[in-house]
Amino acid sequence: MDMDGDWPLPRLNALFKVDRRPAGSSLSKASSIASTFSSLATPVVADAVQRARELSTNSDVEGFHQLRVAFRKLRALYWAYSPYLGEEVTVQATEEFKRLAAVAGETRDWDIVGDLLKAAQESGASIDLLVAAAREKRAQAVLHSQTMIKSDHVEAFLNEVVLRAQSSLQSRCDDLPIRAFAEERVRSAQRALQKRSRRAARVEASHEEDLHDVRKAGKKLRYLLEFFQPVIKGGHGRAIKELTAVQNKLGAFNDIAASETLIRSTSFDEVPPEVVQASLQWLREQKCRRMQAASRRVRFIAG
Structure with a gap:
């Protein structure tokens, strides 16, 4: 999917400040369905934006993994609210979450391969050349992930889809x-x-x-x-x-x-x-x- 084509990119703002509290920590039983969506989505989005920024200049192993986890959590959240979000809003957002998670996961996948091949080496397998080749593939994956995951585009996309979802929920279930x-x-x-x-x-x-x-x-x-x-x-x-x-x-x-x-x-x-x-x-x-x-x-x- 062409992010620029499918999602008009709004001007960046300070909507998503980094919030390290667990998603849902501010929920109460008196909250409405619509209001809880923002409470749950905002910390996850803030974490994704922060990690995308950090990964533009480094190749931290855990950073790529946690970025993929953030997109997976957003997919689960949109699935939960899909009865009120509607199919179009849900599908468009979750397909892009899936794509971004896969891009972030390329580097993580080669990290896992590298760890397993090292374990195979330690058990006596003669695969030194493959271990070296896997390191090179990992380096290539980092460059591809950094090219495909631009922090400003990620922030603008997440800004747009969350605001769109919030607007839809407020019109359908604001008092439920x-x-x-x-x-x-x-x-x-x-x-x-x-x-x-x-x-x-x-x-x-x-x-x-x-x-x-x-x-x-x-x-x-x-x-x-x-x-x-x-x-x-x-x-x-x-x-x-x-x-x-x-x-x-x-x-x-x-x-x-x-x-x-x-x-x-x-x-x-x-x-x-x-x-x-x-x-x-x-x-x-x-x-x-x-x-x-x-x-x-x-x-x-x-x-």
């Missing part, structure tokens, strides 16, 4: 209370996670796609619980911890699976094919172990 709405959206995310978990657990050997679907559904639910925890019944602190533990297992498996796919799809002109194959063999062995651990977690939550 937040609690019942938040609880219904959390239940909907819980049902989606349960459905995907049961599908993944039905077969003895889970498929990668099924585990990936569980991981995405779990992230969405965790983000919504973190957003709405101050206004929904029951606290859900324990549920957030359990979801985080599940995500860690699924994330460890996803790192292996995604790294295998990335290496397979990349051309390494200076690396002999047998070196690439040695790395893929090591990854396959690790993937089997991590898939078993992830599948056990999924069967646990499915039950």
